Amino acid sequence: MNIHASASHRLSDAEVAHYHDQGYVIPDWRLPPAVLDRMRADFEALKAANPGVGSDNMICPHIPAGGVQGLKGAGVWLDYARIPEILDMVEQLIGPDIALWGTTVFGKPPGTGKRVPWHQDGEYWPIRPLATCSAWIALDDATPxxxxxRVIPGSHKQQRLRAHAQDDSDELALNQVLSPDEYDEAEAVDFVLQAGQVSLHDVYLVHGSEPNRSDRRRAGYVCRYMPTTSHFDREIGRALQAKGNLVDFTTRPLWLLRGTDACGLNDFRVGHG
Ligand SMILES: O=C(O)CCC(=O)C(=O)O
Known part of the structure; x- marks a missing residue:
């Protein structure tokens, strides 16, 4: 599917400054309604194709041939990760050399959708130096x-990974949990989004989300974009897995979406076969 091949969008200077200062931005842009409808239908198809995978955390639907969790994905999710307006905004934030290295649908079902514990994404990821901009696309209206x-504004600024502990309990959608003395929940800001809106956040930003206690679904599709000045280091991935990270990064395919491999260390062949 060719989504808006010729479209482009630029963040304002104020939006770029907000991202760098606060660690996130909710841009003044939204998905065209037809693309949103299509994405919602593709989410239904993804769930139907994967009855054994809970929809709270469906990892890498963009990898058609069995991603993590044995997920049967579909190429259309890769098309969504290539939406030019989103890439334009990401380019303003992380530069012109961009690799897609992951995606997830966090599709919290009504009533039972799980808590995402407070965490920093960088705790989970084998990227050095740590860098990624995550684009979280709302498939539904998202409210408290x-x-x-929910995020702690400015918590990315020290570029420091804070203390996390592992918690494999079933009520959590992720298992690395930030120590409560590492943040003040009173500072949290809710990302209230309408379906089709997007938020962009930094790899060091402290964030999480509450369970879905409502009768409305809350699904988001998040795409992870890395500047290729960083290295997606599969050996670090192996070490993270040995420490309890549930995701295998050793065979994860990367896609170079813009520019070149600036650090020269990234392997874009692994996992594509
Ligand atoms: O969708 C959520 O509630 C959590 C998303 C998240 O942690 C992320 O995109 O990094």
């Missing part, structure tokens, strides 16, 4: 009632 994303 259905468990919207």
């Amino acid at each position: 009632e259905n468990g919207c994303l």
Whole structure:
């Protein structure tokens, strides 16, 4: 599917400054309604194709041939990760050399959708130096009632990974949990989004989300974009897995979406066969 091949969009200077200062931005842009409808239908198809995988955390739907969790994905999710307006905005934030290295649908079902514990993404990822901009696309309206994303503004600034502990309990959608003395929940900001809106956040930003206690679904599709000045280091991935990270990064395919491999260390062949 060719989504808006010729479209482009630029963040304002104020939006770029907000991202760098606060660690996130909710741009003044939204998905065209037809693309949103299509994405919602593709989410239904993804769930139907994967009855054994809970929809709270469906990892790498963009990899058609069995991603993590044995997920049967579909190429259309890669098309969504290539939406030019989103890449334009990401380019303003992380530069012109961009690799896609991951995607996830966090599709919290009504009533039972799980908590995403407070965490920093960098705790989970084998990228050095740590860098990634995550684009979280709302498939549904997201509010505090259905468990919207919550962040601690400015918590990315020290570029420091804070203390996390592992918790494999079933009520959590992720298992690395930030120590409560590492943040002040009173500072949290809710990302209230309408379906089709997007938020962009930095790899060091402290964030999480509450369970979905409402009768409305809260699904988001997040795409992870890395500047290729960083290295997606599969050996670090192996070490993270040995420490309890549930995801295998050793065979994860990377896609170079813009520019070149600036650090020269990234392997774009692994996992594509
Ligand atoms: O969708 C959520 O509630 C959590 C998303 C998240 O942690 C992320 O995109 O990094």
